[in-house]
Amino acid sequence: MKKLIKYVIIDILRNKIVLGYTIFLLAVSLGVFNLEDNTAKGLLSLLNIILIIVPLLSIIFSTIYVYNSSEFIELLVSQPVKRTTLLTSIYAGLTTSLMIAVIVGIGLPVFLYDRSEVGLTLVIAGVLLTAVFSGLAMLASIITRDKAKGIGLSILLWFYFAIIFDGLILFILFQFADYPLEKVSIGLTALNPIDLSRILVLLKMDISAMMGYTGAVFKEFFEGAMGYIFISVVMLFWIFSPILLAVKKFNKKDL
Secondary structure (H helix, E strand, O other): OHHHHHHHHHHHHOOHHHHHHHHHHHHHHHHHHHHOOOHHHHHHHHHHHHHHHHHHHHHHHHHHHHHHOHHHHHHHHOOOOOHHHHHHHHHHHHHHHHHHHHHHHHHHHHHHHOOOHHHHHHHHHHHHHHHHHHHHHHHHHHHOOOHHHHHHHHHHHHHHHHHHHHHHHHHHHHHOOOOOOHHHHHHHHOOOHHHHHHHHHHHHOOOHHHHHHHHHHHHHHHOOHHHHHHHHHHHHHHHHHHHHHHHHHHHHOOO
């Protein structure tokens, strides 16, 4: 398992797309901090990159990588290697490589310009979202054999979590505006790892007052011990559930 993970990491880190992805994140991060006199504004700008670009690149690249490695996977399946070990090793290597890109591209500039708790939370959010969307990509690529459909499904998943979900939540809150939905909205954030990451970082920046009464409710809930436990459990669920479903599907799949 360790040899397979090491092979996948080395193979991906040599990939020009991953190198370009790392350089892009590094250039944008350095540019943002150099253009802004206030590091807090730079962190806000990086937050948009982490919430949109990182999930998109993670899910698309991971999906394409799995499809391009189909012959390699079929070869290993014919060897005395458990399918569960095979798929989890590929996921571990793939996720680790993309996490390294995020840590170097975003974590290094944050470390140089802002060593605060907010900056650390921002980098952690990027790492967690990388793990989540890499797992969703693995699930999408296992569900269908067709590469075009798999990539389309991955893009649709990203589009749902990044854009459509917020629209649906706003619609629900608007339709039931006469009811106290502040605490319900906390539960709804658990349905979207991007929203959960966004709220966590914004609350760490202590700008919850700009979010009104709902922001005050979020601040009161997430800053306590139960809030951190809630966040940890939900993010672990989003990380492990897609890959577990992918493993279950892969074990039953006829290659």
